[in-house]
Amino acid sequence: xxxxxxxxxxxxxxxxxxxxxxxxxxxxxxxxxxxxxxxxxxxxxxxxxxxxxxxxxxxxxxxxxxxxxxxxxxxxxxxxxxxxxxxxxxxxxxxxxxxxxxxxxxxxxxxxxxxxxxxxxxxxxxxxxxxxxxxxxxxxxxxxxxxxxxxxxxxxxxxxxxxxxxxxxxxxxxxxxxx
Numbered sequence: 001x002x003x004x005x006x007x008x009x010x011x012x013x014x015x016x017x018x019x020x021x022x023x024x025x026x027x028x029x030x031x032x033x034x035x036x037x038x039x040x041x042x043x044x045x046x047x048x049x050x051x052x053x054x055x056x057x058x059x060x061x062x063x064x065x066x067x068x069x070x071x072x073x074x075x076x077x078x079x080x081x082x083x084x085x086x087x088x089x090x091x092x093x094x095x096x097x098x099x100x101x102x103x104x105x106x107x108x109x110x111x112x113x114x115x116x117x118x119x120x121x122x123x124x125x126x127x128x129x130x131x132x133x134x135x136x137x138x139x140x141x142x143x144x145x146x147x148x149x150x151x152x153x154x155x156x157x158x159x160x161x162x163x164x165x166x167x168x169x170x171x172x173x174x175x176x177x178x179x
Contacts, residue, residue, distance in 0.1 A: 026048050045059070059075060088128045090133060096144075112155075
């Protein structure tokens, strides 16, 4: 699990690709399915596994190993964002979201596509703050993330796994499910 200081050791989902892959095992394999003979004859499927956590991402839908590698790394980042938490300093009133978050949270709205390379890192940061505020989305949104509660909910719903994680943890904490 990452060090608790978000400035010196940010969430693995936000690491540069080279740094992330240096801590991962990459496996090339064959996968069945549509794509013609070329796809079934060569090892174009990619599975990337983060050694420290065991979290993985995989892709096999393209005939290009490079395209599948990029998709697998993106999925790994998203899976890491959902699976790993970095401690956020709730008691430190001066603690701010990352520069990436602040550059995307403009006018109380977070602007990012779920397909953009920054999306997994933003999901990780949102989840870290939501967990730090014990699933009080209103406090996390307004006090730390510079968003309205509805904007935070809308953002988390872009990643169904993240939204499900928040909902389940709210139920486990005795809080009502959100709509």
